[in-house]
Amino acid sequence: MKRLLAFLSVACSLVFIAGCQSDGPTKTLEVAEVTRSVFYAPLYVALSEGFFEEEDLSIELTTTWGGDKTMTALLSGGADIALVGSETSIYVAGQEATDPAINFAALTQTDGTFLVARDQVDSFQWSDLKGTTFLGQRKGGMPQMVGEFVLKQHDINPQNDLTLLQNVDFGNIPSAFASGTGDYVQLFEPQASTFEKEGLGHVIASFGAESGRVPYTSFMAKQSMIEKDEDALIRFASAIYRGQQYVEKEDSTTIAMSIQTYFEDTELDILTSAVERYKDQGSYATDPLLTEEAWATLLAIMDEAGELPLHVPFDELVNTAIASKSME
Structure with missing residues (x-):
């Protein structure tokens, strides 16, 4: 916790550069993921199946290995979007950030x-x-x-x-x-x-x-990014939604084959069994909409752990409009 707050204090003082300029019609978005896991299968499906390209988006994905590093990448402008635990947005808010990290699309709904x-x-x-x-x-x-x-x-x-x-x-x-x-x-x-x-x-x-159900991992962007380029985030969430629907409908082997490029050192049978475990327990969110009930559960878990810096209202750190529009 102290390490995370130290990173955040530095990052909050840096200048944010929202989005990446593109030479053509395709918008490039830099995404930092907290770890590489089958837990995030809908993201990799969206990448491998070309769902982002169909939204005129080019995704540059980086694994940052840890919540503190991932959030620092977002806050410092090293990433446009962060895939990380929703709790980190509350830690940022606890630092009284002037440009807070906003949850705009849910990816998972249980512990992984x-x-x-x-x-x-x-x-x-x-x-x-x-x-x-x-x-x-x-x-x-x-x-x-x-x-x-x-x-x-x-x-x-x-x-x-x-x-x-x-x-x-x-x-x-x-x-x-x-x-x-x-x-x-x-x-x-x-x-x-x-x-x-x-x-x-x-x-x-x-x-x-x-x-049980927990708003475990979500995509975040800084408030300034949302204000400047909401359309790109809607298209991003739309691709994620298609990835979620693919994972919901397809069998585990098909999903494993789709994401295998992102796990080159892992055999297909391992990927298949891992996907099956997550599907069986309902870990993958079936749409990107983060609910107020789920947010209340997150606050309760953080409070129980003694890690809740402040009670942040749902609508302060969660943007539901982007997810809602992405599903239209």
């Missing part, structure tokens, strides 16, 4: 992490975690907050009932677990399935299935 055990666990019970070492996610990020929310639902105090490790950088968590750190770890797909296939761990539970 799975509980992976180092050793095979028969008849897993959440109480098995007590007394073990748990390699968690960054403090103040959605994975960690939802993870703690689930643990508390199962009468586990994350601070007292287990050894919670949060000193590993987001991008290095999988390798840290693979090298022997922790008894359990919280991982996204396809890393969880890859570890399972390679014998490095065993997927034993889903945080998404346990926590």
Whole structure:
């Protein structure tokens, strides 16, 4: 949390350059994604199936590996759009930003992490975690907050009932677990399935299935970008909506084949099983509209985790007009 706020303090002082100029009719948008995960399949489908091109958009996608880095890219003008946990927009608002980050399109609607055990666990019970070492996610990020929310639902105090490790950088968590750190770890797909296939761990539970609907990851743009180029964001959201509908309607193998270019080191069967897991638990939002009910759930989870800097009204940090127009 402190690291994120430090990044934000620097970024908020920088000059924002909204959008990228194009030499022709195609608009170029720079998008920063917080991680590379099958959890974001509708985005990769929209890219691979040409949905953005059909909206006269060219997308330059960069993986920034972590909420703090992703939000810094957005605030400093290094990206036009950020794909990151919705909580980060609230942290920015807590810094009294003059040009806040606005959520304009939802991508996911549950937690996207799975509980992976180092050793095979028969008849897993959440109480098995007590007394073990748990390699968690960054403090103040959605994975960690939802993870703690689930643990508390199962009468586990994350601070007292287990050894919670949060000193590993987001991008290095999988390798840290693979090298022997922790008894359990919280991982996204396809890393969880890859570890399972390679014998490095065993997927034993889903945080998404346990926590229910959460406005987990959304696309954000600065308010100045929305005011200057709302049309481009509507077209962007329209392509995302088509990607969401594709993921909703197609089978897991077809989806895996569509996104395989974005996971060149991952075998098709792993991608297929990962997509299937997310589809089964309803992780993919079926449209880009972020609801007020979902926002209230986010605030409640942040408050429970002790990470809510202020209660921000839904309409201050969420723009529903863009998503609504994108579906027309």
